[in-house]
Amino acid sequence: xxxxxxxxxxxxxxxxxxxxxxxxxxxxxxxxxxxxxxxxxxxxxxxxxxxxxxxxxxxxxxxxxxxxxxxxxxxxxxxxxxxxxxxxxxxxxxxxxxxxxxxxxxxxxxxxxxxxxxxxxxxxxxxxxxxxxxxxxxxxxxxxxxxxxxxxxxxxxxxxxxxxxxxxxxxxxxxxxxxxxxxxxxxxxxxxxxxxxxxxxxxxxxxxxxxxxxxxxxxxxxxxxxxxxxxxxxxxxxxxxxxxxxxxxxxxxxxxxxxxxxxxxxxxxxxxxxxxxxxxxxxxxxxxxxxxxxxxxxxxxxxxxxxxxxxxxxxxxxxxxxxxxxxxxxxxxxxxxxxxxxxxxxxxxxxxxxxxxxxxxxxxxxxxxxxxxxxxxxxxxxxxxxxxxxxxxxxxxxxxxxxxxxxxxxxxxxxxxxxxxxxxxxxxxxxxxxxxxxxxxxxxxxxxxxxxxxxxxxxxxxxxxxxxxxxxxxxxxxxxxxxxxxxxxxxxxxxxxxxxxxxxxxxxxxxxxxxxxxxxxxxxxxxxxxxxxxxxxxxxxxxxxxxxxxxxxxxxxxxxxxxxxxxxxxxxxxxxxxxxxxxxxxxxxxxxxxxxxxxxxxxxxxxxxxxxxxxxxxxxxxxxxxxxxxxxxxxxxxxxxxxxxxxxxxxxxxxxxxxxxxxxxxxxxxxxxxxxxxxxxxxxxxxxxxxxxxxxxxxxxxxxxxxxxxxxxxxxxxxxxxxxxxxxxxxxxxxxxxxxxxxxxxxxxxxxxxxxxxxxxxxxxxxxxxxxxxxxxxxxxxxxxxxxxxxxxxxxxxxxxxxxxxxxxxxxxxxxxxxxxxxxxxxxxxxxxxxxxxxxxxxxxxxxxxxxxxxxxxxxxxxxxxxxxxxxxxxxxxxxxxxxxxxxxxxxxxxxxxxxxxx
Numbered sequence: 001x002x003x004x005x006x007x008x009x010x011x012x013x014x015x016x017x018x019x020x021x022x023x024x025x026x027x028x029x030x031x032x033x034x035x036x037x038x039x040x041x042x043x044x045x046x047x048x049x050x051x052x053x054x055x056x057x058x059x060x061x062x063x064x065x066x067x068x069x070x071x072x073x074x075x076x077x078x079x080x081x082x083x084x085x086x087x088x089x090x091x092x093x094x095x096x097x098x099x100x101x102x103x104x105x106x107x108x109x110x111x112x113x114x115x116x117x118x119x120x121x122x123x124x125x126x127x128x129x130x131x132x133x134x135x136x137x138x139x140x141x142x143x144x145x146x147x148x149x150x151x152x153x154x155x156x157x158x159x160x161x162x163x164x165x166x167x168x169x170x171x172x173x174x175x176x177x178x179x180x181x182x183x184x185x186x187x188x189x190x191x192x193x194x195x196x197x198x199x200x201x202x203x204x205x206x207x208x209x210x211x212x213x214x215x216x217x218x219x220x221x222x223x224x225x226x227x228x229x230x231x232x233x234x235x236x237x238x239x240x241x242x243x244x245x246x247x248x249x250x251x252x253x254x255x256x257x258x259x260x261x262x263x264x265x266x267x268x269x270x271x272x273x274x275x276x277x278x279x280x281x282x283x284x285x286x287x288x289x290x291x292x293x294x295x296x297x298x299x300x301x302x303x304x305x306x307x308x309x310x311x312x313x314x315x316x317x318x319x320x321x322x323x324x325x326x327x328x329x330x331x332x333x334x335x336x337x338x339x340x341x342x343x344x345x346x347x348x349x350x351x352x353x354x355x356x357x358x359x360x361x362x363x364x365x366x367x368x369x370x371x372x373x374x375x376x377x378x379x380x381x382x383x384x385x386x387x388x389x390x391x392x393x394x395x396x397x398x399x400x401x402x403x404x405x406x407x408x409x410x411x412x413x414x415x416x417x418x419x420x421x422x423x424x425x426x427x428x429x430x431x432x433x434x435x436x437x438x439x440x441x442x443x444x445x446x447x448x449x450x451x452x453x454x455x456x457x458x459x460x461x462x463x464x465x466x467x468x469x470x471x472x473x474x475x476x477x478x479x480x481x482x483x484x485x486x487x488x489x490x491x492x493x494x495x496x497x498x499x500x501x502x503x504x505x506x507x508x509x510x511x512x513x514x515x516x517x518x519x520x521x522x523x524x525x526x527x528x529x530x531x532x533x534x535x536x537x538x539x540x541x542x543x544x545x546x547x548x549x550x551x552x553x554x555x556x557x558x559x560x561x562x563x564x565x566x567x568x569x570x571x572x573x574x575x576x577x578x579x580x581x582x583x584x585x586x587x588x589x590x591x592x593x594x595x596x597x598x599x600x601x602x603x604x605x606x607x608x609x610x611x612x613x614x615x616x617x618x619x620x621x622x623x624x625x626x627x628x629x630x631x632x633x634x635x636x637x638x639x640x641x642x643x644x645x646x647x648x649x650x651x652x653x654x655x656x657x658x659x660x661x662x663x664x665x666x667x668x669x670x671x672x673x674x675x676x677x678x679x680x681x682x683x684x685x686x687x688x689x690x691x692x693x694x695x696x697x698x699x700x701x702x703x704x705x706x707x708x709x710x711x712x713x714x715x716x717x718x719x720x721x722x723x724x725x726x727x728x729x730x731x732x733x734x735x736x737x738x739x740x741x742x743x744x745x746x747x748x749x750x751x752x753x754x755x756x757x758x759x760x761x762x763x764x765x766x767x768x769x770x771x772x773x774x775x776x777x778x779x780x781x782x783x784x785x786x787x788x789x790x791x792x793x794x795x796x797x798x799x800x801x802x803x804x805x806x807x808x809x810x811x812x813x814x815x816x817x818x819x820x821x822x823x824x825x826x827x828x829x830x831x832x833x834x835x836x837x838x839x840x841x842x843x844x845x846x847x848x849x850x851x852x853x854x855x856x857x858x859x860x861x862x863x864x865x866x867x868x869x870x871x872x873x874x875x876x877x878x879x880x881x882x883x884x885x886x887x888x889x890x891x892x893x894x895x896x897x898x899x900x901x902x903x
Contacts, residue, residue, distance in 0.1 A: 002026060002041065008080045011039055011087060027090065030075075037075060038090040041083055060086065066127060070120035072140070072149045091147050096222070097136035104225035107262055113139075114219050115292045116146040121215065121285035124148075125208045128438070132206050134214035135195040136221060193234060194227050198242050198276050208285070208420070209278040215288060216273025223249050223262050228274065246274070265295040279460025279478045283420040286376065359396065359890040368602065370414045370590060371890045374421035377596035380890065381406070381415045381424060381437070385881075391831070393424055395437050398598070398892070407439035411831055413452035418477070419506070425462055425477070427452050429830065430792055430812045432462060434477065446475050446482055447786075453499055459506030461528060467770075468514050469496040474528065487531040489513055492522060499542040499588065500526075504595055508566065510536075510543045510551065523553060525569050534569035537562070541589030546896055547597045554589045557582050559601065561900055576900055579891070597896035603889055610857065610866075610879045612645060614663075617874055619833075619853025626661055626877070627668065632864045633680055634877045637687045640870045642708065643877060644671075644681040644690055658692050660708055671710050680727040683708070684752075685734045691752065693719075693727050693739075701725060703737060705752050717750050717757045732776040740770050765797065771815055774799065775822040779840065782808070782816040782825055794827045796844065806846055808836055813849075815865055819873030826869055831858050833867065833876065856880045 001024065006013040010032045017025040017038065028039040064074040076087035096113075099105070105113070117139060124131065131138075133150060140147040193201070197213035200206050220228040228246040231237030249267040269291045275281040282288055359380070369383045380396045380403075393415040396403035409415065412426035418434070425434045425445070432454065433442035451466040456477060463485055464473045473482035486497045494513035498521070501510045511533075513522035520540035524533040536543075541554035550561045551571060559582045560575040583590040583602040591601035612627040612634060630648035637643070643661045655677040661668045671690065672678040681692045684705075691705045694716075703725070706714035717737070719725050725748075729738040736749040739759075748759040762781070765772075770792075772783035779800050786792040794813035797805045808816070813829040826835045832854045837847035857866045857879045866879040893899055 008085050009078045036090050038088045040086045066124055068120050068123040070116040070146050072147050091140045093140050093142035095137050096139040096141055099141055100136055105222045110222045111292055111296045113146045115289055118285045118289035120148045121211050125285055130208055131211050134211055193237050194229055199278055201238055209281050212273050212282050216270050219270050263295050357892055371600045372592045373594040373598050373600045374417050375419055375595045376421040377594035377598035408435050408442050416454040416456055418456050419458040425454050425456050445479050455500040455502045457502035457506035463500035465498040472497045472500050472511055486526050501544050503545045536571050544593055546593045547595055548897055557584055559591055599893040599896050600890055610881055613878055613880050615876045615878055617852055634868045635681050635683055636868050636870050636877055637683045638685055638871055639687045646679055669710050682727055682730045684730050685732050691730055691737055693725055728771055729773045731774050738772055775818050777822055784814040808846055824873055831855055
């Protein structure tokens with residue numbers, strides 16, 4: 001113990017306040033400022049550990065920045081000789097634990113203090129600080145309201161994470177640095193356990209959701225006067241926390257029960273906080289605060305901001321001689337109130353403006369894509385490449401002009417927010433990953449195959465679209481296996497599902513039903529736990545849910561909003577125009593809206609233009625641009641003289657067409673003219689003809705064969721009705737067209753010059769394969785497959801002789817092509833072109849894949865390739881994104897509600 005008058009730096013000890021496992025607490029005086037403070041002297045066994053002391057000082061600096069009226073302020077950290085100490089705000093009042101000894105609190109007190117505690121937690125969590133020991137003993141009740149103590153200091157001292165539950169460390173967690181305590185820690189072990197979340201008891205790392213659990217325990221105890229979980233021993237208490245549910249607030253004796261019981265919403269909130277699984281729990285303290293405010297409004301609870309009751313306009317009986325004066329004063333007050341109300345009424349009811357601003361391009365960052373607003377509306381995340389060509393997610397807070405890269409998101413497809421706005425989820429390396437927006441090491445959720453697009457719902461599930469010809473999948477955000485979440489409605493002409501988007505309830509979701517060969521698709525409303533869905537309408541791109549019950553979607557490049565009747569499962573009223581010239585980019589739409597009504601979108605009015613260039617085997621560009629616009633699926637002729645490519649329409653109502661470029665003459669010719677999309681061109685081995693897939697707007701898809709000179713009519717080879725084939729090759733022997741038809745299983749071939757052009761399957765192949773190509777000698781098939789839900793890999797399988805199969809890629813691979821007469825395979829993997837030697841003279845032997853060069857633009861759809869190469873493997877033709885993308889300027893509208901209310 002320190003004697004009164006002892007000096008610790010500029011601080012003078014006045015009197016002891018208490019002591020415990022975490023040290024001794026003293027009332028002290030700051031001799032410089034002349035104010036009284038609380039000083040906590042740390043135990044010697046902590047001060048002696050240099051590593052613990054350094055970490056403590058570092059985290060204390062973070063905590064000192066928590067400037068909030070409901071958080072006890074940490075003023076200083078000091079060391080005097082061998083004594084380490086904290087300097088804290090000295091708070092006059094009593095702890096919530098002391099107040100609860102007199103019984104439960106009234107509903108207005110519970111709600112008022114609960115809002116303040118939740119607001120303090122939210123402030124700390126946003127600063128990256130977790131309390132880890134929230135309980136009534138660490139909440140002070142003062143004249144101004146609640147004050148939270150000991151933010152984050154349990155971990156800072158290296159004691160919070162003790163999984164052993166030793167008496168010393170756990171007892172230390174119960175001692176507050178600024179509250180007088182009994183000098184013994186007897187009984188505090190149980191007190192700490194009673195507010196610990198299941199994951200803490202199981203030895204897992206605590207996060208913000210652990211504080212949410214503790215908040216639920218505190219609210220329960222404030223309302224009922226009883227602890228949510230009790231037991232006669234540590235073992236029985238832990239069992240209760242891990243396995244049992246507490247009685248409802250209405251069933252437990254409480255002061256509120258006399259007045260009809262606590263508000264129903266309060267019980268629902270407490271139960272949401274006390275969900276055993278952190279993923280199923282209420283996710284943020286901010287949401288808890290909002291719900292408490294709603295409960296206060298619904299229950300008619302007033303004065304939630306302070307502890308002093310608001311004055312009530314009522315008059316006590318007065319003597320008759322003074323009544324006229326009293327009534328006169330009251331009348332004047334009433335007139336003044338009415339006048340003030342009449343003056344303020346137009347201002348209060350004037351429509352709030354929806355402000356717009358545009359983000360400025362960042363130096364050294366190109367090809368901005370996919371702006372996504374965080375659910376809380378405070379940040380933007382988008383995908384972009386830096387000057388080295390590295391693609392990753394970037395974070396831009398709304399109140400800042402600069403963005404920063406999210407390290408650990410390299411190689412992602414697109415970024416999607418977590419419900420609490422603290423993490424992003426994305427697909428990289430064939431896996432769904434989750435990563436804090438502060439950066440670091442991403443956590444694997446599950447194997448993802450070739451999928452890319454996600455939605456993370458408030459109930460802790462992630463939806464994913466696998467490909468254009470498959471249904472949606474769902475997986476718990478904490479990890480697991482992908483399971484079916486939708487059904488392909490083939491009767492409606494749909495061939496797959498895409499672009500999932502959760503509604504705020506985390507149960508319903510929007511998605512697109514892909515139509516055969518069409519841009520966009522049917523807007524559908526699905527629900528977790530059922531594969532059925534309801535048709536809402538159609539969109540030329542994605543669809544999202546906007547606050548106020550709106551669905552926003554695209555017509556061409558115009559963003560529309562239409563009301564959703566969720567109960568009836570239909571859109572109502574007329575659509576309203578929200579924005580025009582929205583960048584479509586990959587036939588999806590670059591727009592996003594938060595649950596708070598902040599809308600962001602990229603300008604452009606169409607898909608981003610790319611440039612088609614020639615490069616050597618090292619990726620070095622040769623010559624100038626060969627084509628520009630939204631071009632993809634390049635295919636070089638066997639003789640290397642002409643280049644086929646698919647070009648997206650530039651005008652609304654037009655369709656994709658096939659073009660050919662003569663590399664020697666520098667001329668371009670359009671080969672298809674029908675008002676039906678033509679896709680995925682391939683060359684005949686004699687360089688004279690081409691084949692492609694045509695998707696009529698009405699009717700079945702077909703394979704079409706025509707002259708590469710654009711002369712004469714095209715032959716048509718039918719495809720089974722309702723199927724969505726992907727043409728991959730015209731074999732070297734010239735006798736077969738190879739196509740994948742994933743929705744009706746496997747790889748098929750057709751003889752283009754035979755009288756019998758029926759599609760025939762190649763037997764003995766996995767039905768999950770894609771992108772198949774037969775070797776020049778016809779003996780081997782290279783293909784992509786994501787077997788068992790893992791990352792897509794390139795395989796080779798024998799088509800003749802001894803059966804066999806070999807995995808070619810090692811990490812991830814797709815888009816294989818045979819070169820050098822079948823002695824090499826090139827494929828795309830990890831954002832680069834890879835090459836591997838193949839030897840087939842004596843069996844099948846494969847070498848080690850080697851990276852040739854990084855791709856400027858990776859494949860973004862199974863039927864939209866971004867590169868090709870000559871038959872000798874020496875010349876490559878690549879799509880390159882623009883250095884100054886037309887989607888780089890992001891427009892933000894701050895209030896969607898005001899926008900639609902003006903319409």
